[in-house]
Amino acid sequence: MQRYSIFSLARNALSHHRNWQRAWRSPAPKARYNAVIIGGGGHGLGTAHYLATEHGLTNIAVLEKGWIGGGNTGRNTMTVRSNFLREASVPFHEHSLDLYRQLSRELNFNTMTNERGMITFIQSSAVNRIAMQMANTMHIYGADYRVIGLDEVRRRIPIFEPAEDMRMPIHGAVYQPRASMVRHDAVAWGFARSADARGADIIQNCEVTGILREGGRVTGVETTRGVIHADKVGMAVAGHGSVVAGMAGIRLPIVTQPLQAWVSEPIKPVLDEIVVIRSYFGTYLMQSDKGEIVVGQGCDPYPSYAQRGTFPIIEDATTAMLEVFPSFRRLKLLRHWAGMLDMVYDGSPVISRTDLKGFYVDLAGSGGFKTTPAAARTFAHLIARDEPHPLAAAYELNRFSNGQLIPEGGVSANR
Amino acid sequence: MLLIPCPYCGERNEHEFVCGGDAERMRPPSPQDLDDAAWQDYLYNNTNAKGWVRERWWHVLGCGRWFEIERHTVAHAIRQPEGSGGSDG
Ligand SMILES: Cc1cc2nc3c(=O)[nH]c(=O)nc-3n(C[C@H](O)[C@H](O)[C@H](O)COP(=O)(O)OP(=O)(O)OC[C@H]3O[C@@H](n4cnc5c(N)ncnc54)[C@H](O)[C@@H]3O)c2cc1C
Ligand SMILES: [Zn+2]
Numbered sequence: 293m294q295r296y297s298i299f300s301l302a303r304n305a306l307s308h309h310r311n312w313q314r315a316w317r318s319p320a321p322k323a324r325y326n327a328v329i330i331g332g333g334g335h336g337l338g339t340a341h342y343l344a345t346e347h348g349l350t351n352i353a354v355l356e357k358g359w360i361g362g363g364n365t366g367r368n369t370m371t372v373r374s375n376f377l378r379e380a381s382v383p384f385h386e387h388s389l390d391l392y393r394q395l396s397r398e399l400n401f402n403t404m405t406n407e408r409g410m411i412t413f414i415q416s417s418a419v420n421r422i423a424m425q426m427a428n429t430m431h432i433y434g435a436d437y438r439v440i441g442l443d444e445v446r447r448r449i450p451i452f453e454p455a456e457d458m459r460m461p462i463h464g465a466v467y468q469p470r471a472s473m474v475r476h477d478a479v480a481w482g483f484a485r486s487a488d489a490r491g492a493d494i495i496q497n498c499e500v501t502g503i504l505r506e507g508g509r510v511t512g513v514e515t516t517r518g519v520i521h522a523d524k525v526g527m528a529v530a531g532h533g534s535v536v537a538g539m540a541g542i543r544l545p546i547v548t549q550p551l552q553a554w555v556s557e558p559i560k561p562v563l564d565e566i567v568v569i570r571s572y573f574g575t576y577l578m579q580s581d582k583g584e585i586v587v588g589q590g591c592d593p594y595p596s597y598a599q600r601g602t603f604p605i606i607e608d609a610t611t612a613m614l615e616v617f618p619s620f621r622r623l624k625l626l627r628h629w630a631g632m633l634d635m636v637y638d639g640s641p642v643i644s645r646t647d648l649k650g651f652y653v654d655l656a657g658s659g660g661f662k663t664t665p666a667a668a669r670t671f672a673h674l675i676a677r678d679e680p681h682p683l684a685a686a687y688e689l690n691r692f693s694n695g696q697l698i699p700e701g702g703v704s705a706n707r
Numbered sequence: 708m709l710l711i712p713c714p715y716c717g718e719r720n721e722h723e724f725v726c727g728g729d730a731e732r733m734r735p736p737s738p739q740d741l742d743d744a745a746w747q748d749y750l751y752n753n754t755n756a757k758g759w760v761r762e763r764w765w766h767v768l769g770c771g772r773w774f775e776i777e778r779h780t781v782a783h784a785i786r787q788p789e790g791s792g793g794s795d796g
Binding site: 532534535543544545546547548593594595597598602637692693 | 708709720721722725726728743744747748750751752753754755756757760762780781782783
């Protein structure tokens with residue numbers, strides 16, 4: 293692997309940047325691997341990275357039906373945070389933030405992690421209660437999450453000027469200083485480059501069409517580029533969980549729903565923090581490094597694999613945004629897109645073994661960009677050792693039979 | 708924007724409806740006879756099909772009726788379920 297540094301930049305500048313190596317190879321699939329990962333998003337590529345670096349498994353492949361990072365990884369709004377309600381959730385999501393903090397160094401790839409903080413407005417007493425409970429749970433784990441008054445909100449967000457006649461007036465906010473934005477493509481590319489350098493094959497344009505089984509064990513996969521045998525198969529196909537697991541006759545506790553986001557034309561810097569309006573269910577916005585105002589909300593409220601959303605969500609979110617930031621009225625919408633989320637019944641991730649031996653599933657669930665490094669690391673552990681990583685032991689599918697659900701529905705809405 | 712055909716009111720904006728999910732999902736007639744796996748499957752798992760699905764919808768901000776439609780989860784096309792004669796569920 294060609295290391296990136298100020299010196300390599302200078303050296304390559306001398307040759308007019310014509311001698312950079314490719315960041316990863318593009319090999320033909322082998323007939324057999326120790327393990328294959330289905331899905332070349334951040335989760336799948338990260339899993340390959342940790343399999344190689346932490347478990348010495350390098351005869352592995354990541355199979356991606358399109359191009360890597362072209363699914364939800366390249367479509368999300370890049371927000372990572374750890375404000376959650378349940379005990380099982382906080383350490384896992386905090387670990388993800390820890391991993392994100394040093395990911396640029398670990399991967400020698402600039403992931404542009406930017407700890408800009410997140411402010412969630414409190415607009416009802418119900419939300420105030422949830423915020424307090426959440427803050428208390430998080431304090432147990434040493435995570436900084438605190439209620440702030442309107443003075444501090446005004447100081448942090450100078451353009452904050454909510455309408456006088458707001459339907460749900462803002463009484464205060466909760467603030468997570470460590471919430472960050474991370475460049476999503478860089479996460480996929482950095483993991484891919486690192487896994488590739490250690491011997492993993494990253495195979496694009498290779499769709500898995502069948503799961504091979506023999507006597508209750510997985511033996512490989514059928515793909516559009518031929519049969520590939522493997523002792524272990526890990527699935528990380530956010531938005532297609534039921535389709536791929538269905539190939540192995542496995543039913544999952546998920547519904548696939550579209551999630552939309554859109555951005556305005558770029559403007560000068562006006563907003564440092566990530567802002568959440570109408571609390572945990574509502575609208576969120578932030579300003580990208582390029583200057584665009586990025587806006588998102590909850591899922592479209594019905595199942596869909598369409599990778600596009602419908603208009604009511606945009607209208608609803610825009611209304612909420614303009615109540616707080618009337619000056620954004622003049623912004624023009626520049627781009628709009630959607631991805632598909634595998635919404636898990638209780639709103640928490642699934643990182644689990646299945647009834648089919650050697651077949652493992654990682655369901656990113658609603659907001660899986662924030663979990664990418666922690667999920668990938670614990671998924672790699674599960675695949676390599678066939679037993680869960682302590683941080684993700686609560687995330688196995690057996691929680692749906694033993695009743696130990698981890699309800700995060702309301703609070704993990706997307707982003 | 709989906710236009711959902713309510714059998715009573717005709718086509719209306721999706722905003723007026725709530726999707727009630729998979730119409731083929733039925734409460735097992737005698738849950739006490741099921742083993743844990745089958746009960747769990749009924750409670751939590753979904754077919755979550757990519758393609759045509761048969762769904763219940765509720766015209767909550769209209770006439771209040773529950774009914775069934777078939778909807779394509781990729782194309783978002785909608786048609787009347789077979790043999791339903793404009794099902795009113
Ligand atoms: C608009 C939007 C905004 C979001 N905002 C946030 C946010 O701010 N913060 C946050 O934490 N999360 C956010 N999310 C959620 C987050 O993007 C996803 O949960 C996360 O990226 C999932 O990562 P992944 O690697 O599991 O999935 P993906 O990146 O979707 O990767 C899965 C890959 O599997 C491939 N695949 C599917 N089927 C097959 C097959 N049969 N064979 C081979 N390959 C296959 C797909 O092509 C895809 O590339 C957002 C999502 C959307 C859509
Ligand atoms: Zn009606």
